[in-house]
Amino acid sequence: MSPQGNGDFKSPRRKDRAVISVSGLSKSFKMEGGNSVLALSPMDHHIPEGAFVSIVGPSGCGKSTFLRLVAGLEDASGGTIDLATGAIRRPVGFVFQDAVLLPWKSVRDNIRFPLDTSGVKRAAGNARVQELIDLVGLTGFEDALPKQLSGGMRQRAAIARALADDPPILLMDEPFSAVDLLTRETLNDELLKIWQQTGKTILLVTHSVEEAAYLGSEIMVMSPRPGRLKKTYSVDLPYPRTPDTKALPGYHALVSDLRRDLRDTE
Numbered sequence: 001m002s003p004q005g006n007g008d009f010k011s012p013r014r015k016d017r018a019v020i021s022v023s024g025l026s027k028s029f030k031m032e033g034g035n036s037v038l039a040l041s042p043m044d045h046h047i048p049e050g051a052f053v054s055i056v057g058p059s060g061c062g063k064s065t066f067l068r069l070v071a072g073l074e075d076a077s078g079g080t081i082d083l084a085t086g087a088i089r090r091p092v093g094f095v096f097q098d099a100v101l102l103p104w105k106s107v108r109d110n111i112r113f114p115l116d117t118s119g120v121k122r123a124a125g126n127a128r129v130q131e132l133i134d135l136v137g138l139t140g141f142e143d144a145l146p147k148q149l150s151g152g153m154r155q156r157a158a159i160a161r162a163l164a165d166d167p168p169i170l171l172m173d174e175p176f177s178a179v180d181l182l183t184r185e186t187l188n189d190e191l192l193k194i195w196q197q198t199g200k201t202i203l204l205v206t207h208s209v210e211e212a213a214y215l216g217s218e219i220m221v222m223s224p225r226p227g228r229l230k231k232t233y234s235v236d237l238p239y240p241r242t243p244d245t246k247a248l249p250g251y252h253a254l255v256s257d258l259r260r261d262l263r264d265t266e
């Protein structure tokens, strides 16, 4: 289904055209001694523009490898991956499990770092950075250093930095796994708002089936040995998702389906 809007929540600008098209994509890594490990067996998949894709699967099933291939951080061993993002220099932003902010730079300077390296003029960059700081809820912390922030605030800064260049695709590899549950739930809701406001295509890897079901308009289930795409779900839960979503029978059914899928992959 397509995400549905109600109230003052505008539906994300989800389109029918694929922004990520994967055909026969595979990846193997050479190991010591000449053996190789098939991290991702040939996979075909199309991700529509504006989708929120949750990716789940047991450890070692190739989730991070898939994100790194989409980001161009790894070369494919076979197949192709096409991004319909036009001629932009940085089509993807990446948020990792650890915020990896530069410790000697303020929140503001960390977020403007990609803009500096892209040669964006100071005045235009400053306006953009303030917009992002407000978007991720860090207003008032512009001059703080990373060590003065909580884990959740550091992840907010990392999200803002990943969005600095305005990439159409945001890749997130277990972004909230290091924060406490309450903060994680708050960050989930904030991420949904950011998605709604920006219309980005988001791919988020998580070990939590509840998080996957709560956030995703689509879910990719992967399985290991060798890593492969086992199944995809188109999620039939309305947006906006709120804590009430977690009381819906459809949410519970999806979570239990995902648990069963993961048990079956073990």
Ligand SMILES: Nc1ncnc2c1ncn2[C@@H]1O[C@H](COP(=O)(O)OP(=O)(O)OP(=O)(O)O)[C@@H](O)[C@H]1O
Binding pocket: 029, 030, 037, 038, 039, 057, 058, 059, 060, 061, 062, 063, 064, 065, 066, 227
């Ligand atoms: N740079 C590398 N060199 C060799 N093998 C690698 C490399 N990166 C990943 N692998 C292997 O590829 C497989 C998939 O790894 P990947 O990190 O993508 O899994 P994952 O699903 O993200 O796991 P996790 O949930 O534990 O983060 C694993 O067997 C892993 O050991």
